[in-house]
Amino acid sequence: MPETHRIEALGALAGQTVTVCGWVMTTRSSGKIAFVTLRDGTGYLQVVLSKKDVSEAAWETFGRLTQEASVQVTGSVRADPRAPGGVELSATDLQILGPSTDFPITPKEHGTAYLFEHRHLWLRSRRQVAIARVRHEVIQAIRDFFYERGFVLVDTPILTGSIGEHAGTLFATEYFDLGKAFLAQTGQLYVEAAAAALGKVYCFGPTFRAEKSKTRRHLTEFWMVEPEVAWNDSDDNMRLQEQFVAYIVGRCLERRRPELAELERDTAPLERCTPPFHRISYTDAVEKLRGLGATMEWGRDFGGEEETLLA
Numbered sequence: 392m393p394e395t396h397r398i399e400a401l402g403a404l405a406g407q408t409v410t411v412c413g414w415v416m417t418t419r420s421s422g423k424i425a426f427v428t429l430r431d432g433t434g435y436l437q438v439v440l441s442k443k444d445v446s447e448a449a450w451e452t453f454g455r456l457t458q459e460a461s462v463q464v465t466g467s468v469r470a471d472p473r474a475p476g477g478v479e480l481s482a483t484d485l486q487i488l489g490p491s492t493d494f495p496i497t498p499k500e501h502g503t504a505y506l507f508e509h510r511h512l513w514l515r516s517r518r519q520v521a522i523a524r525v526r527h528e529v530i531q532a533i534r535d536f537f538y539e540r541g542f543v544l545v546d547t548p549i550l551t552g553s554i555g556e557h558a559g560t561l562f563a564t565e566y567f568d569l570g571k572a573f574l575a576q577t578g579q580l581y582v583e584a585a586a587a588a589l590g591k592v593y594c595f596g597p598t599f600r601a602e603k604s605k606t607r608r609h610l611t612e613f614w615m616v617e618p619e620v621a622w623n624d625s626d627d628n629m630r631l632q633e634q635f636v637a638y639i640v641g642r643c644l645e646r647r648r649p650e651l652a653e654l655e656r657d658t659a660p661l662e663r664c665t666p667p668f669h670r671i672s673y674t675d676a677v678e679k680l681r682g683l684g685a686t687m688e689w690g691r692d693f694g695g696e697e698e699t700l701l702a
Contacts, residue, residue, distance in 0.1 A: 393410045393465070394410065395409075395410045395411060395412050395463070396409045396410065396411055397411075397431060397433045397434075398411060398413065398429070398430070398431045398433050398434035398435065398436045398476065399433035399434045399476070400433075401434075401436065401468050401476060401478045401480070402476055402477050402478055404468045404478075405468050405469065405470040405478060406467070406468065406469075407467070407468055408465065408466065408467050408468075408483075409465070409466070409467075409468055409480075410463060410464070410465045411429065411431065411436065411438075411463070411464050411465075411466075411480065412431060412461070412462070412463050412464075412488065413429030413430055413431040413436065413461075413462060413464070414429065414430055414431070414459050414460065414461055414462075414491075414515070415427060415428070415429060415456050415457065415458060415459060415460045415462060415491070416428040416429065416430055416435070416458070416459075417458075417498070418453070418456050420453070422442075423441065423442045423443070424439065424440070424441055424442070425439070425440040425442075425450075425453050426438070426439055426440075427440070427453070427456065427462075427464075427482075427485075429462070429464070430515075432520075434475065434476050435475040435476070435517075436474075436475065436476065436478075436479065436480055437474050437475070437479040437480070438464050438466065438479070438480045438482050438485075439479060439480065439481050439482060440453055440482045440485065441481075444481070444482075444483065445482060445483060445484065445485065446484070449482070449483075449484050449485040449486075452485045452486065452487055453485060455487065455490075456487070457490065457491045457492065457494065458491060458494045458497070459491040459494045459512075459515065460487055460489065460490055460491040461487070461488040461489035461491070462485060462486060462487055462488060463485075463486045463488055464480060464482050464484070464485050464486075465482065465483055465484040465485075466480040466481050466482035466483050466484070467480070467481045467483070468480060469481050494512070495509050495512065496509055496512050496513060496515075496516070517653055518653060518654065520650075521649075521650035521651075521653040521654050522650075522654065524647060524650045525643060525647050525650050525651065525654070528642055528643050528646055528647050529639055529642075529643065530614075531642075532638060532639045532642040532643070533595060533616055533635075533639065534595070535642075536634075536635055536638045536639070537593050537618065540591070541591055542591045542592060542593050542618065543585070543589045543591065543592045543593075544592070544593060544594070544595070545578070545581060545582050545585045545589075545592045545593070545594050546594065546596065547575065547578030547581040547582065547594045547596065548575060548581070549574060549575050549596070549597060550564070550566070550572045550573070550574065550575070551572065551573055551574075551575045552566075552570075552571075552572055552573070553573075553580050554573065554576075560576065560600045560601045560602050561573045561574070561576065561601055562574035562599050562601045574599035575597075575598060575599065576598060576599060576600060577598060577615070577617065578594035578596065578615075578617055579617060579619075581594065582594050582617055582618075582619040583619055585619070586619035586620065586621050587621065590620070590621050591618070591619075591620050591621070592618070592619050593616060593617060593618040593619070594616070594617050595614065595615070595616040595617075596614060596615070597612060597613070597614055598612070598613055598614065598615040599611065599612055600612075618631065618635075629668075629670065630666075630667075633666035633667060633668050634666060636664065637664055637665055637666050640661050640664040641664075643661070644658060644661055644662065
């Protein structure tokens with residue numbers, strides 16, 4: 392195969408002839424001019440084919456294109472500020488590398504149940520790609536935040552004999568002839584020990600709760616970040632939390648605005664996420680909620696009997 396270029400790199404190659412591989416998103420034709428929208432995971436590209444400028448075989452190939460077919464296109468990069476990425480490709484050749492037959496997710500609306508049944512294919516949609524890129528940015532920002540501040544990453548075990556939380560939500564498994572092991576609910580016990588050796592540490596990894604994931608407040612599996620700092624008091628902890636949240640939000644605003652726009656997110660509240668945050672004492676919070684007619688109930692969270700306020 393000839394050397395290929397990623398779509399994200401084409402902006403700097405205007406006027407050059409390149410070869411691009413991608414998956415077909417949409418096609419349309421006016422009879423003598425045809426358009427193909429491609430994606431390759433790094434971006435989106437409009438390819439233009441003129442019947443008079445391509446071979447008969449390439450034009451016939453266009454007629455056989457289907458959604459999500461894998462193709463290789465050669466052509467000249469042309470600057471176009473209206474196009475995604477600021478360029479489009481005037482094709483001279485088109486080949487199908489892998490056909491796609493009866494792709495189940497079409498541009499029409501599908502129900503959530505149907506989409507989850509085809510989750511591995513739904514990931515290819517613009518919205519799902521945008522979500523994945525924002526999530527990736529958040530995760531990288533978490534790691535960078537702690538790295539820049541001298542924290543040491545501690546990888547805590549997923550299978551553990553220690554019970555960090557109350558036993559009612561533990562996933563248990565037989566551990567050979569040694570009894571039971573549990574899917575970790577927290578790395579807390581391990582990072583607390585590591586903080587006494589390294590001063591500033593954190594863990595970041597999968598966490599499990601044996602609770603049905605039917606509400607916004609319950610997930611059976613998620614990733615949790617847990618920093619531990621020797622000698623930090625409550626004010627130190629609050630400052631660290633403020634900086635942490637503001638850093639992540641700022642990174643996403645700086646680097647993922649196109650994805651946030653794709654997700655139709657209102658970024659105005661994110662723009663206001665700058666420390667110091669307004670602080671209120673627990674006593675004042677309780678009084679304010681009581682003034683709003685809040686009810687009090689006892690809820691179990693993180694293994695303890697902690698008072699939960701439900702407004």
